[in-house]
Amino acid sequence: MGILEVKGINKRFGGLQALGDVNLSIVENTVHAIIGPNGAGKSTLLNVLVGKLIPDSGSVMFDNQSVLGRKPFEIAQMGISRVFQTPEIFADLSVMENVLIPCFAKRDGSFRMHAIEPVRHEREIARQAEAMLDEVNMLSKADVIASSLSRGDKRRLEMAMCLVQEPRLMLLDEPTAGMARADTENTIALLKDIRTKRGITMVIIEHDMQVVFSLADRITVMAQGTPLVEGSPDQIKVDPKVREAYLGETQV
Amino acid sequence: MLGLTKKDFSLFILVVALTLLAPIILNPFPVNSSLGQTFNAGYPALLQRFAIFGILVVGFNILFGLTGYLSFGHAAFLGVGSYAAVWMFKLLSFNIIPAIVLSVVVAGLFSVVIGYVSLRRSGIYFSILTLAFAQMSYALAYSVLTPLTNGETGLQVYPSDPQVLASVGAPSAPHIFGLPMAQSATWSGGGWVFTFEVGYYLCALMLILAFYLSIRIFRSPFGMMLRAIKSNQTRMNYTGLNAKPYMLRAFIISGMYAGLAGGLLAAMDPLTGAERMYWTASGEIVVMAILGGVGTLIGPVVGSGVIKYLENIVSKINDNVLHSALRALPDGLENFLVNIIHPFVGEGWHLTLGLLFMVVVIFLPGGLVQGGQKLGAMFNRQSGNTTAAERDAARQTPSKPAE
Numbered sequence: 001m002g003i004l005e006v007k008g009i010n011k012r013f014g015g016l017q018a019l020g021d022v023n024l025s026i027v028e029n030t031v032h033a034i035i036g037p038n039g040a041g042k043s044t045l046l047n048v049l050v051g052k053l054i055p056d057s058g059s060v061m062f063d064n065q066s067v068l069g070r071k072p073f074e075i076a077q078m079g080i081s082r083v084f085q086t087p088e089i090f091a092d093l094s095v096m097e098n099v100l101i102p103c104f105a106k107r108d109g110s111f112r113m114h115a116i117e118p119v120r121h122e123r124e125i126a127r128q129a130e131a132m133l134d135e136v137n138m139l140s141k142a143d144v145i146a147s148s149l150s151r152g153d154k155r156r157l158e159m160a161m162c163l164v165q166e167p168r169l170m171l172l173d174e175p176t177a178g179m180a181r182a183d184t185e186n187t188i189a190l191l192k193d194i195r196t197k198r199g200i201t202m203v204i205i206e207h208d209m210q211v212v213f214s215l216a217d218r219i220t221v222m223a224q225g226t227p228l229v230e231g232s233p234d235q236i237k238v239d240p241k242v243r244e245a246y247l248g249e250t251q252v
Numbered sequence: 253m254l255g256l257t258k259k260d261f262s263l264f265i266l267v268v269a270l271t272l273l274a275p276i277i278l279n280p281f282p283v284n285s286s287l288g289q290t291f292n293a294g295y296p297a298l299l300q301r302f303a304i305f306g307i308l309v310v311g312f313n314i315l316f317g318l319t320g321y322l323s324f325g326h327a328a329f330l331g332v333g334s335y336a337a338v339w340m341f342k343l344l345s346f347n348i349i350p351a352i353v354l355s356v357v358v359a360g361l362f363s364v365v366i367g368y369v370s371l372r373r374s375g376i377y378f379s380i381l382t383l384a385f386a387q388m389s390y391a392l393a394y395s396v397l398t399p400l401t402n403g404e405t406g407l408q409v410y411p412s413d414p415q416v417l418a419s420v421g422a423p424s425a426p427h428i429f430g431l432p433m434a435q436s437a438t439w440s441g442g443g444w445v446f447t448f449e450v451g452y453y454l455c456a457l458m459l460i461l462a463f464y465l466s467i468r469i470f471r472s473p474f475g476m477m478l479r480a481i482k483s484n485q486t487r488m489n490y491t492g493l494n495a496k497p498y499m500l501r502a503f504i505i506s507g508m509y510a511g512l513a514g515g516l517l518a519a520m521d522p523l524t525g526a527e528r529m530y531w532t533a534s535g536e537i538v539v540m541a542i543l544g545g546v547g548t549l550i551g552p553v554v555g556s557g558v559i560k561y562l563e564n565i566v567s568k569i570n571d572n573v574l575h576s577a578l579r580a581l582p583d584g585l586e587n588f589l590v591n592i593i594h595p596f597v598g599e600g601w602h603l604t605l606g607l608l609f610m611v612v613v614i615f616l617p618g619g620l621v622q623g624g625q626k627l628g629a630m631f632n633r634q635s636g637n638t639t640a641a642e643r644d645a646a647r648q649t650p651s652k653p654a655e
Contacts (some may be wrong), residue, residue: 049473050490071489072490072492073488073489073491073492073493073494073495074492075489076489076490076491077492080491082490085485087279088483088484088486088490089487090480090483090487091477091483091484092482092483093476093479093480096475097479097480099566100473100476100492101477101480101493102491102492103475103502104473104477105491105493106492106494109492110492110493110494111493111494111497111498112473113497114473114474115468115469115473115474115475115476115501115502116255116468116469116470116472117255117472117473118255118256118257118468118471118472119471119472119473119476120257120471122473131409141471141635145383161487161491165491218614229571238450248643
């Protein structure tokens, strides 16, 4: 039994079958990559997993609880974090505040009215946030407004915001898209580090084969809304169907 | 001190000092001089307005400044608060305590309903929904609800009203446990006359409390969540936070501030009409907030003060005042200057306000407060101490120009 069980998901947009009978089982403590050519339904699938889209049929169970019909914030409270293609951070707030907010969300749930005591009196929360920033080497930038960070730093901040909530599953949507080579290397190193230190299950949607093959334990190749093959990186590299559907254009 | 950081505390003390000393500070000229008759703003009726509109905009800023949700119907809560207060005067007595309590409660209930519906949408649709509610309230007050609002005549207290709690010998005007709002002490010396009125000091006390509460809210986790909503709702959701209840609480708090302001308006002058809820009144609140500096602590107080000053003082300047002020100049030049200035003063004060507003929005999107901070940073740079003020200026500048 995987931590995330996707069974028989179908989703139509008008005449387009975006997802057709998707079955997927994500095993705890693994990095599972989902790859496929443009239009294969990867992002649609991710949106179903986080509650942004409701599929026409099928089920998605996280830790034996259904996520379908739940709002994104409820799914996040269940322990599923999401990293976006373009880092989604609180750009107008300081780096420190960016990390404080998920700390509060973890301790207090989706809503709590604490409008009188100042933030700075919450010592324990501040300690957590500082430790997290230290871990991603951003403590020196704690007072910087997040919008002025470099692209790579924004990505690291977003990761820190997810990690500080100690999620059980992280969904990453092309975490290195549009990044310079050096930033990509850093991100891979960061993800590997998270993986070995914290053992968080990850689902990665990615175009960059270097990222996929250096991180993933399992790979699912999607084409036209359906999983085509699933296997270990070594199996995927040599699978003729995959070469035909996707890798044919690339030399691996 | 008082749970505030050093910086916030000094800001708070500044506001306390300014409000308490306003009757003196705003009367800089001898009472009988021509400058005094025009520019002295330290008379009770105007001072009350400074404080009351200060409260109103401080509350509006908790919603608009922190969350970025632009309510275009906030005057409705002000109007509802006034009606509630006058009804208390009619039914119970002229004691202002129950009147003000009820005005806050009723405005709060109103904002629960309006907020619940309007917050289903964001951006321009939210603004339009609040505007629609306010205009609806205005139209209803003039028509169907006449039994409650006394329609065009306006709601006021008649001798025939029950006033069941009124004690014999109590003042027949708003009072607080027998001390009439209109009672005042004067202090005069050397041509200057300063008036210290009970009503103004009540409003001033309320403004100080309202301002203090707003600092606490700004610095609390709740305030931080509201800024997070303004910054990125997507991330808010995926962090596991439900934006709706945060927004609704902010809306209600800001509605209750408006209710308090409405109650105080009625307590200063126990009559009210539907025009208090008209959309131009809501628009004025928005202009005050933007002019002063949206999302800053002191901006709302500055913005409402500047506009009330223009409205009441600049509008009083007529050609006679200009001529006497420029008497020293040669006649030709004097007439020329008077003709130039003429369109901007007196009835033309709206032109001055409009130009000021445009200058602020274009060059100082952070409002007059940002202007002040820029000046402060310039002086600080000379003494080699920039960081704190500049970081703060950067933080308080909205990322997008306020619309």
